[in-house]
Amino acid sequence: MFCGMANDVLTFTDRGIYCAAGDFFIDPWRPVDRALITHGHADHARPGHRRYLCTDACAPVMQHRLGDISVETVKFGEFRRIGDASVSFHPAGHLPGSAQIRVEVAGEVWVVSGDYKVVPDGLSETFEPVRCHSFITECTFGLPVFKWADQGDVALQLNDWWAANAAAGRCSILGAYSLGKAQRLMRMLNPDVGPILTHGAVEATNAVLRGQGYALPDTVQVTPDLDTKDYPGALVIAPPSAVGSKWAHRFGTSSTGFASGWMQLRGVRRRRAADRGFVVSDHADWPGLMHAIESTGAEKIYATHGYTDIFARWLNSQGYNAKVVPTEFGGNDDEVDAA
Amino acid sequence: MKDFATLFTTIDQTTKTTAKTKALANFFTQASDDDKLWTIALFSGRRPKRAVTTTQLREWAAEQGDIPLWLLEESYPVVGDLAETIALVLPPPSRQSDLPLTHWITELKSLVTADIETRKARILDAWDQLEATERFLFNKLITGGFRIGVSRKLMTRALAQATGQEEASLAHRLMGGWTPETTSFHHLIEAEDSVADESRPYPFYLAYQLDDPPDGLGDPEDWLAEWKWDGIRGQVILRGGTHHVWSRGEELMTDRFPEFGRLPDFLPNGTVLDGEIVAWDGDQPYPFNTLQARIGRKTVPKKLLKEAPVILLSYDLLEENGQDLRHQPLNHRRARMNAILQELPRDAPIRVAPALPFDTWDRLADIRVTARDHRAEGLMLKRKDSPYLSGRKKGDWWKWKLDPLTVDAVMIYAQQGHGRRANLFTDFTFAVWNGNDLVPFTKAYSGLTDEEFRQITAWVRKNTQQRFGPVRQVTPHHVFEIAFEGIHASPRHKSGIALRFPRMSRWRHDKPLQEANTLDDLKEMLETYG
Numbered sequence: 001m002f003c004g005m006a007n008d009v010l011t012f013t014d015r016g017i018y019c020a021a022g023d024f025f026i027d028p029w030r031p032v033d034r035a036l037i038t039h040g041h042a043d044h045a046r047p048g049h050r051r052y053l054c055t056d057a058c059a060p061v062m063q064h065r066l067g068d069i070s071v072e073t074v075k076f077g078e079f080r081r082i083g084d085a086s087v088s089f090h091p092a093g094h095l096p097g098s099a100q101i102r103v104e105v106a107g108e109v110w111v112v113s114g115d116y117k118v119v120p121d122g123l124s125e126t127f128e129p130v131r132c133h134s135f136i137t138e139c140t141f142g143l144p145v146f147k148w149a150d151q152g153d154v155a156l157q158l159n160d161w162w163a164a165n166a167a168a169g170r171c172s173i174l175g176a177y178s179l180g181k182a183q184r185l186m187r188m189l190n191p192d193v194g195p196i197l198t199h200g201a202v203e204a205t206n207a208v209l210r211g212q213g214y215a216l217p218d219t220v221q222v223t224p225d226l227d228t229k230d231y232p233g234a235l236v237i238a239p240p241s242a243v244g245s246k247w248a249h250r251f252g253t254s255s256t257g258f259a260s261g262w263m264q265l266r267g268v269r270r271r272r273a274a275d276r277g278f279v280v281s282d283h284a285d286w287p288g289l290m291h292a293i294e295s296t297g298a299e300k301i302y303a304t305h306g307y308t309d310i311f312a313r314w315l316n317s318q319g320y321n322a323k324v325v326p327t328e329f330g331g332n333d334d335e336v337d338a339a
Numbered sequence: 340m341k342d343f344a345t346l347f348t349t350i351d352q353t354t355k356t357t358a359k360t361k362a363l364a365n366f367f368t369q370a371s372d373d374d375k376l377w378t379i380a381l382f383s384g385r386r387p388k389r390a391v392t393t394t395q396l397r398e399w400a401a402e403q404g405d406i407p408l409w410l411l412e413e414s415y416p417v418v419g420d421l422a423e424t425i426a427l428v429l430p431p432p433s434r435q436s437d438l439p440l441t442h443w444i445t446e447l448k449s450l451v452t453a454d455i456e457t458r459k460a461r462i463l464d465a466w467d468q469l470e471a472t473e474r475f476l477f478n479k480l481i482t483g484g485f486r487i488g489v490s491r492k493l494m495t496r497a498l499a500q501a502t503g504q505e506e507a508s509l510a511h512r513l514m515g516g517w518t519p520e521t522t523s524f525h526h527l528i529e530a531e532d533s534v535a536d537e538s539r540p541y542p543f544y545l546a547y548q549l550d551d552p553p554d555g556l557g558d559p560e561d562w563l564a565e566w567k568w569d570g571i572r573g574q575v576i577l578r579g580g581t582h583h584v585w586s587r588g589e590e591l592m593t594d595r596f597p598e599f600g601r602l603p604d605f606l607p608n609g610t611v612l613d614g615e616i617v618a619w620d621g622d623q624p625y626p627f628n629t630l631q632a633r634i635g636r637k638t639v640p641k642k643l644l645k646e647a648p649v650i651l652l653s654y655d656l657l658e659e660n661g662q663d664l665r666h667q668p669l670n671h672r673r674a675r676m677n678a679i680l681q682e683l684p685r686d687a688p689i690r691v692a693p694a695l696p697f698d699t700w701d702r703l704a705d706i707r708v709t710a711r712d713h714r715a716e717g718l719m720l721k722r723k724d725s726p727y728l729s730g731r732k733k734g735d736w737w738k739w740k741l742d743p744l745t746v747d748a749v750m751i752y753a754q755q756g757h758g759r760r761a762n763l764f765t766d767f768t769f770a771v772w773n774g775n776d777l778v779p780f781t782k783a784y785s786g787l788t789d790e791e792f793r794q795i796t797a798w799v800r801k802n803t804q805q806r807f808g809p810v811r812q813v814t815p816h817h818v819f820e821i822a823f824e825g826i827h828a829s830p831r832h833k834s835g836i837a838l839r840f841p842r843m844s845r846w847r848h849d850k851p852l853q854e855a856n857t858l859d860d861l862k863e864m865l866e867t868y869g
Contacts, residue, residue: 143414144406145427267419267761275353310413
């Protein structure tokens with residue numbers, strides 16, 4: 001574990017990213033007194049902290065997932081003073097309500113990216129580059145083999161697949177992480193093709209986001225008494241773990257698909273043993289990462305989450321001062337579902 | 340190439356065999372004869388001669404993708420396939436074309452003799468007019484190993500559907516030493532099959548593993564038992580006054596085993612025998628590693644020929660006097676074989692693989708446990724009235740192998756896999772104790788479930804001590820039971836031993852590191868089983 005210099009705005013500790021000037025942590029993985037949270041995914045918003053601070057757009061989902069917690073909220077772009085630090089949250093484009101966190105201490109500005117993607121997805125608040133001196137960036141897809149196709153093209157593939165299945169009397173089952181990815185896919189679907197059914201975990205998140213005013217197409221939750229025959233040509237959105245499980249048997253003959261950035265790789269696609277893999281990621285691809293880093297104007301880059309060694313080496317060869325942040329988070333493959 | 344890319348995409352997008360077969364059959368009814376012939380060739384392990392080295396491909400791709408070579412090299416193990424890695428790092432093509440598969444293969448063949456600048460220019464030009472999937476397939480044609488989820492069996496079935504011919508006879512037509520350069524689609528598939536290539540072997544009949552006790556097979560009277568020899572399955576053909584030796588992998592091995600050169604003196608034309616090629620010490624086979632020394636040599640030095648002479652332990656007669664006997668019952672084929680082979684002199688490089696007499700399944704079980712004493716891996720069980728089928732079929736032939744030997748070993752190095760195992764740590768090196776040191780003695784790649792590979796991958800990422808290129812040294816912690824079929828001395832290995840078919844049979848979560856086996860334990864096994 002490496003720690004920063006004494007005058008660094010943020011340091012890396014065994015509990016997570018720490019700001020001494022404001023005595024708070026960002027996305028800590030062990031219980032702390034005050035936690036600033038970038039977004040509601042389980043590896044960033046963990047239970048057990050005394051106080052949480054996040055955007056007002058992120059709070060409902062986090063409360064839905066973590067239950068009775070003490071949450072303060074800020075709006076995007078609003079400044080908040082904590083000790084000697086000034087903090088603000090800026091859209092990260094990862095999922096609805098997701099933020100990058102800007103921390104300024106005595107004129108020195110650091111930004112923690114959280115998870116992000118730079119292209120608009122039609123649902124999340126669009127990524128906003130924030131000028132800073134030091135940028136702590138994720139690099140889940142930090143290799144030049146990851147380049148995403150235009151979302152519109154993938155939407156066509158998705159709808160063609162769905163329509164072909166519907167025409168053949170097959171149900172389409174799409175595996176996607178229940179917060180963020182699932183809702184983004186719903187917005188990509190063409191509701192004229194057929195009804196959209198959802199797994200309970202997905203529908204619970206839908207309810208929270210609809211309550212916040214995010215517009216989603218009509219969906220029907222799959223309940224034990226639902227007769228699948230009433231929904232011919234349906235597309236079912238479910239968490240990846242439910243696809244291929246006993247839960248999915250009720251849909252009879254079906255075609256399965258997964259939506260993730262990892263589906264770019266044939267090996268991962270085959271390992272998933274799904275009929276189709278759709279390359280839809282809530283993380284930045286290689287050009288996206290480069291664009292984001294350049295836009296911050298930062299000289300110091302800290303790489304976290306992903307192929308950090310390789311990514312940092314590349315950045316150093318491009319004239320940045322880049323370092324690797326060790327994290328306790330699981331290996332890349334654990335994130336296949338979410339990414 | 341667009342129709343071939345569409346075929347590939349359709350096959351790649353389904354896990355269902357029937358859907359794959361249908362897509363391929365459809366292609367076989369629509370494509371040109373040349374494209375059909377090359378498709379058959381690619382899916383039966385034939386490919387154009389390599390036009391450029393993979394090193395050159397990597398360099399050119401990195402240059403085109405505007406990335407340093409090291410970054411492409413680091414991306415490769417994540418993707419797990421070089422052809423795919425290259426396709427992904429290249430910039431989008433600047434133009435479109437739809438030249439057929441055969442055009443690109445002809446183009447690659449023409450590059451074999453071209454100078455390096457021409458090769459580079461033509462490859463870059465190809466990349467610049469192929470879209471992602473076509474590029475991937477084009478690269479696959481160069482890097483070789485065209486494995487894309489289509490087995491030869493599946494391809495043969497699709498061809499049968501498309502042509503209305505019988506699958507078994509097509510399988511036979513596709514055997515042997517043809518290449519797309521030496522034949523045509525018409526000659527290979529459609530023409531009257533009377534002037535068949537004289538070297539052409541029959542498709543091998545393969546047995547399934549018997550997992551349950553043989554009691555379920557019925558009356559022992561109906562069954563023939565033989566040792567399951569640990570050599571190379573081979574077919575010896577005598578036709579037209581000369582002989583041919585084929586391995587099960589359909590490699591022509593005639594020159595590697597000059598011993599069989601004497602066979603035309605003993606055996607009549609129109610004879611085809613199926614058996615096991617083994618190195619023979621006069622009474623029984625040598626261990627497999629003796630034969631291994633022979634397999635690698637295309638020409639055999641006299642000394643080796645003397646030290647490790649091979650013979651065929653023959654167990655089936657597929658052709659007699661030019662007549663195909665495969666539809667005849669096994670006991671008839673065997674009787675004919677015995678009649679032919681009993682005339683042979685003692686020093687002929689061929690012997691009958693003996694049938695093992697038994698009257699009850701219990702008696703056979705007793706025989707099976709002595710297999711290692713006979714340098715065998717177990718038993719073969721064959722129904723006496725079975726015809727000689729083609730490929731792996733359930734029912735009439737079974738292999739009943741010995742339980743493997745096992746040793747508990749410590750994982751010390753890990754490396755990522757390829758293909759569908761890309762980005763997962765699946766290739767491990769294992770060690771046993773020698774005093775306080777861990778001595779590496781084997782690698783193993785298989786035996787764990789996908790879920791276990793995922794777990795160990797997460798663990799490897801967090802417990803890497805050092806990296807040597809793609810290899811990671813990990814904290815000695817996990818103990819695995821390694822199963823293997825044989826053990827022999829090997830001066831090339833640090834531990835002094837080498838294993839046959841090692842694989843991980845169990846993840847010993849229950850076993851502390853210190854209780855793994857020792858080098859002395861292995862040496863003892865070498866004494867007993869080596």
